[in-house]
Amino acid sequence: MTDFRANGSDTAQTAIGFLRTTSLSSLVQEEIVRMILSGELDAGAQVKEFAISDRLGVGRSSVREAFRALEEAGLVRLEKNRGVFVREIGDDEAEEMYAVRAGLDELAGRLLAPRITAAEIDELRRHVDELEAWLAPDAFATYFPLNLRFHDRIVEMTGNRKLLVVYRRLINEMHLLRRRGLLRGGGLLVSNDEHRSIVDALASRDADTAAAAMRDHVRSGRDRMLAAVDTATPRSAA
Amino acid sequence: MTDFRANGSDTAQTAIGFLRTTSLSSLVQEEIVRMILSGELDAGAQVKEFAISDRLGVGRSSVREAFRALEEAGLVRLEKNRGVFVREIGDDEAEEMYAVRAGLDELAGRLLAPRITAAEIDELRRHVDELEAWLAPDAFATYFPLNLRFHDRIVEMTGNRKLLVVYRRLINEMHLLRRRGLLRGGGLLVSNDEHRSIVDALASRDADTAAAAMRDHVRSGRDRMLAAVDTATPRSAA
DNA sequence: ACCGGCCGTATTGTTGACAATCGTCAATCA
DNA sequence: TGATTGACGATTGTCAACAATACGGCCGGT
Incomplete structure (x- = not known):
């Protein structure tokens, strides 16, 4: 444990920075983007809050925050009381x-x-x-x-x-x-x-x-x- | 009530459309945008969740969702565990x-x-x-x-x-x-x-x-x- | 057979509570 | 005197519960 700086510091630094900057919502957001760009979610498909929150093991709040950011990014469309849908571009x-x-x-x-x-x-x-x-x-x-x-x-x-x-x-x-x-x-x-x-x-x-x-x-x-x-x-x- | 379409329909239509499409977060978002563009919130200033939620009489979740959208729009900067700040552009x-x-x-x-x-x-x-x-x-x-x-x-x-x-x-x-x-x-x-x-x-x-x-x-x-x-x-x- | 209303379920909207983290200030010690 | 540590208040991060809404099926009437 004497020379922990030699190889341990790097991972520690990145881990610390990760925890300091990364919130659950942003992780959820990245994951949904990945799913959309990879085609796992097709355009027009509905994305249910609980499906995501359950799959990723996080609360619905984080998912909802991610949805709000994704809407602003133009990747999903939010219909009040109806759900979120992957946007289709005509x-x-x-x-x-x-x-x-x-x-x-x-x-x-x-x-x-x-x-x-x-x-x-x-x-x-x-x-x-x-x-x-x-x-x-x-x-x-x-x-x-x-x-x-x-x-x-x-x-x-x-x-x-x-x-x-x-x-x-x-x-x-x-x-x-x-x-x-x-x-x-x-x-x-x-x-x-x-x-x-x-x-x-x-x-x-x-x-x-x-x-x-x-x-x-x-x-x-x-x-x-x-x-x-x-x-x-x-x-x-x- | 016979010719309710003459003048009542318009307001009813807009009211219905308003309720159907407008969520609290989007209202909060618009309000914060207004505050930023009007200069009520200067660049660099911190915006506290409770200050907004209390002032507008809504829960913090709605404010947080609005913040997430505003970050994606580039108007605010989110620092985890520290708060949200109106973005400064150098x-x-x-x-x-x-x-x-x-x-x-x-x-x-x-x-x-x-x-x-x-x-x-x-x-x-x-x-x-x-x-x-x-x-x-x-x-x-x-x-x-x-x-x-x-x-x-x-x-x-x-x-x-x-x-x-x-x-x-x-x-x-x-x-x-x-x-x-x-x-x-x-x-x-x-x-x-x-x-x-x-x-x-x-x-x-x-x-x-x-x-x-x-x-x-x-x-x-x-x-x-x-x-x-x-x-x-x-x-x-x- | 078809139409309209009723009800149950699933999903979303919103809130409040709890846990974690940060900044500050005072107390302690070298 | 100065720096370091500990505790406290304030603020944010996350979650679970409650309320409201929409969708679909059932049922009765015509």
């Missing part, structure tokens, strides 16, 4: 979100281009190469999070933490697209060429070029989504 | 927020320009005229919300509700700038010329022109804020 709202995301991505490109380092360019290039390796049509499960990470990393590199928060919140919500296929089809079946153009544009260190590359990328993703919508719903009237 | 974060807002405003201009109607252009012009009337240096209290409303209305006119939600959340947070003067000096002491340019750009119905006008406006607001910061803090070192 086609029209999805289109709106694509537009906002395009604006955020454009901003990210504009901010990052003048300040990107050579090391960061290398990192992004390696990322694109890795994506290339998983382009096989049956490798969605791997390609999908890797693609998200690519775009997230670009926003992260801007150094603008507020932008990162807003961006991540939006991406989280976009997981709730009523038909997930649209998200994947829209953002995913993209040939990797666009990703390479993005990195090239960033490497040019010209803000306008990078901004345009980002915007075009998201816009073409939106177009692919809309095409998927059109083929899926034959639009009876209007 | 100069660096303020600069980040200005950048994000510039991106959102640019997007709004880009979306609105191609679809703006003649009536909407008229409305904005009248708005600018009204702003002009309150440009006196001692009319901040009137000019300030009017200016906010002008920009809010532009975003609203885009018809993109998601953008409106994201935009409003950001504006709400920007009220928490540590020194409010920065927000006012940054976004307010602007000569009305820039506002006229914005409307003119929108009236041209050219997306790129409108986007640039919006972006430049926010950027010059940011520059004014930074200038105010520099004069206020003589930056001792580095």
